[in-house]
Amino acid sequence: MDIVTAQSRESHVAQGVAEIVTRLDLPRRGRPDFVAVHFGVGLHAAKLRDALLGSLGAGALHGGSSCLGVMGRDGVDIAGAGLGAFAIWDAEGSYGTGAADLGENAEEAARHAALAALAQAGRSGEMPDMVWLSVAPGREEQVLAGLRAVVGAETLIVGGSSADNDISGSWAQFGPDGVHGDGVVVSVLFPSQPIASVYQSGYAPTGAQGHVTRVEGRRLIEIDGRPAAQVLHDWSGGVVPMAGQEPCSILAASTLWPLGRVTRHLAGVPFHLLAHPAVAHPDGSVDLFADVAQGDHLWQMQGSADSLVARAGRVAAQARESAGGAVAGALVVYCGGCMLAVRDRMEEVSAGIEAALGDVPWLGVFTFGEQGVPVGDEAKHGNLMISCSVIAQPDP
Template sequence: MHTVVAHSCHPEGRAAVGEVRAAWAGHGKPAPHLVFFHASEGYDGAELMEEMARAFPGVPLHGGTSCQGIMTHLGALPGSGKSLGMLALNDPDGAYGVGVAPLAGDPRGAGSRAAQEALRQAGREGETPTMVWLTSAPGHEEEVLAGLEDLFGPDVPVGGGSAADDAVAGRWRQFANGQVFDDAVVVAVLFAPGRIGFSFHSGYDPTAKRAVITSGEGRTIRALDGRPAAEVYNAWTGGALADLQATGGSLLLRTTLQPLGRVAGRIGGIPYFQLSHPESMTADGALALFSRVESGQEVWLMQGSEESLVKRAGRVARSAVQSLPGRPVAVRGAMVIYCAGCMLTVRNRMADVVESLRQGLGPDVPFLGAFTFGEQGCFVGGENRHGNLMISLLVFAE
């Protein structure tokens, strides 16, 4: 197994792809078996895919746009203009494939169809992969996960992230096998038994404040314990929404360090949480989220800090390495999905985030990181979930 991670900040798409292609060629290895590829929104996506298909003909390619840039083991590039990055994997002992399907009003079916296409490309139709990795347009991730479970059952771990743009303006794109989409799901199937590790975590702590959703559906909470949801949240947070009570409005920057959490499972009686990020409130006191909820679920007010968002990166990296069977192992590379909202909150400390990841993975392990509008992963108890403000990490080793 061999990996190469390369990036470019060249403003012209063709030249940028040429730089990452040259990085692979410089290692003198045969063609990769899988390429992960993420880029900021400013590039022409069709041009990027045309050039990547020319640079890596016939190679499964998976990825999407990343909020304000990408990061690698060499540093973080958010807000620095155009940037793109690639993780190329050569693994003659494994099998890999990528498929894509437009969501087109049927995200559950799209998840299954994309995975079936990926299996065909891998030459493994009817088989169960070691891991599934996805990049989806934001909005229907839970249904996509359900479609993957329809095909593979509940025991195949799933990870990935939702494509993002710079300003939540709908300019996100998904990349698959030389094609570019704006409302699709891209699925990679990975057959590499014993050589893949993963971890999924929030890095936030629960407070003592919790309530039951008494009115809620989809991605909206209308009432908590019978009271308007925004009113309850405002009280919990000491008036964080006070100036918006009459009009409603965007909450993105106000709620990043105080999201809502639901218990996803327990280990030794200790709960672990999947997070929902309140993104706006309405004038009648409802909270809109970036993930689905249901009436009857209990939500907790969670709390984080800049320091916790920095340190969690290393903890999740170590957890992913520790999940590998048969240690000691040689970690060859990693794919990191880091919430864009968290990145924007700790923008001035992204160098520390990169260093935390390097400490967790090993100082010489190359990684590619994308900043996403939703994160998917498999918790330690085996639950595949979609959440917000999370980190999802995949490692390759031998």
């Protein structure tokens, strides 16, 4: 097995792909078995996919847009059009990618994409070691349900909701068959070496808590019978604003003040899955970037710039330890909202990951929703989360 990553800061697709090809050393290495490509939407997704297919020739080509750019061994590129590739050559492994528009039934679309990926890998009916996922924001829970129907509840599913630079909806996903704006791309990995993954957040509960008493989809209407916006405003000490006569974006204000739900206890310590409040409405309701249900127990969570900067390195260190200490490569998912909150300190974030992983290829993507597996649980969708998935180093 061989893993190589490459990055480009070129703002034009042709030059960017040419640089990726050179950095991956494709003329010598030949066609990779799997390539995950992540990019800022300053690059045209359809042109990028076509150029990559023509240059890389990878059957298992997985693409997803990332907020402003990417990070990795070559540094942090968040100018708007950063491009990164994570490539695997593994003659003893199997890899496949499938994609579909979400359409009216996101669960069925995910099932279709997963079955196509398994078929391309030549492993239909088998359970992969890992699923790498890129999906349009909005229906991630349904997508996870569809994937579990194919690969089982215990399979490691990791990835992120594709992002753009300004939450305008210009995110994109692509697989071998085409480009999607509201779609899902699923890659199944059966590597010849073990995989380990860690999924956490950098937030802690404040003590303020309540129960969902009214919700419609991802619109949280009431907590303990009170308008949700008023509750969030009170719990945050006024940091999260309320709407006036028009809806009010609270995405930035709530980045350090999200909501959390306890999904597991590990050695008596609760694991909080986060939901990021996005918009406050004049009627007191609040739109979220994740589903909550009637009766859910919500906690007011709080983070800090320091906690968001330090957590990524800790997650990477835990993933490396879980893999036995020797790592061949890593994929990192870092929430785009967290990145924007600590944008001027992202070099510190990258340095922390680099120090934790050691001198190995890794690529980081900035997402508008994160999917991963808490310890002892099944795959979940959350916001403001961080994951690091590593493939162990082959024995010498």
